[in-house]
Amino acid sequence: MTPRPPSCRLYVLLAAAAPTALIMRRGPSAWWHLLTWDLQAGEVSSGAWLRGTLYPGRSAISPDGKLLGYFALGHGRHPWDTYFAVSKTPWLTALAAWHTHGTWTGGCEFAADNSLTISASMDSRPFHGRYPYGATVGSRTHRQNAWRPLAGEAEPIPPSLRSAVLLRRVQPDGEHALVAARTGGARPHYLREEAGGGYTPLPEAAWADWDRRGRLLMATHQGVVKIVERRSGAWAETWSRDLSGLTPDPAPSPSWARAW
Structure with missing residues (x-):
């Protein structure tokens, strides 16, 4: 039997200092969906839906998992056509946004104090909102990486x-x-x-x-997130959640995600 094609693609950003991760789910077609994965409670919580383009490999979450720095191609009017923004996970409501000059971006990284380094061809000042922890724009990022x-x-x-x-x-x-x-x-x-x-x-x-x-x-x-642990000398799946069947259901972000 030919395996069914995946209905979505999953990307995961793992917090460095907290038991949490952000799932960036693509599908169907141009839709993206963000979900918070609470690794301690074993819960997945839905957040924003976006009909546009996100770049997971050039995005990052803060060490505590509460902030997301992301690049987006929003298909909106200038300056919301291509931009970098910071939001509260798992939402995309921009609390600070910078216009980028095209889609060339090198990534971003949060430091332990939530200061942010952004590598991109972009304006040095945000056109929307502010970033209270300090941001350095245009420098090459040196991501702390355990790989x-x-x-x-x-x-x-x-x-x-x-x-x-x-x-x-x-x-x-x-x-x-x-x-x-x-x-x-x-x-x-x-x-x-x-x-x-x-x-x-x-x-x-x-x-x-x-x-x-x-x-x-x-x-x-196939669109499943799971946890596998070593039990009695063998690897065993101890938790899973199937995210393959989700359909777009955009909703306004909550009030706590719309302000610092």
Whole structure:
């Protein structure tokens, strides 16, 4: 049986200092939907819907998971045609917005104090709102990243992936690791590095990472987010949520998301 094509694509931004993540869901077509993933409570909460274009790889959330810096192609009138904005997750209501000169952007990064570095061809001052924590515009970002290049011990990697760029992320306080194998502009292939040696491919994973408790988080190609844990010497799925069947249902952002 031919597998059904995915109805959505999932991207996940993981907070560095809190048990939370932001899910950026694309589908159907040009629709995007934001959801907060509470990793401690095991809950997913819906937020904004946008008919436009977002760039997850050039966006970031603050260390506490409460703020989102994002690039958007909104198909609106200037200056809302292409812009960078900061909002409160999981909403897109811009509390500060800068006009960008086209879609060239290099990404953004929040520091521990929520100050923001934005790498893009864009205006230095926001045309809308303000950013109270301070923003540096036009500098190259140097994202704090726990993924490190895999050294020369990658012999067990499948031959089809040996020409890929290999990055390794060690499980916090654990014995395992993840490997992301990226070829060209495609989304990476993920493998789990086992404590006893060898690699287990994770073909269903469109995204994978460890949370701060050492649990394996995954977003699948079929639109499911899940948590996998080591139990009695084996990996077991302990929580999941299917996000594939959602349909656009735009709603105004709540009052707390519309002001500092």
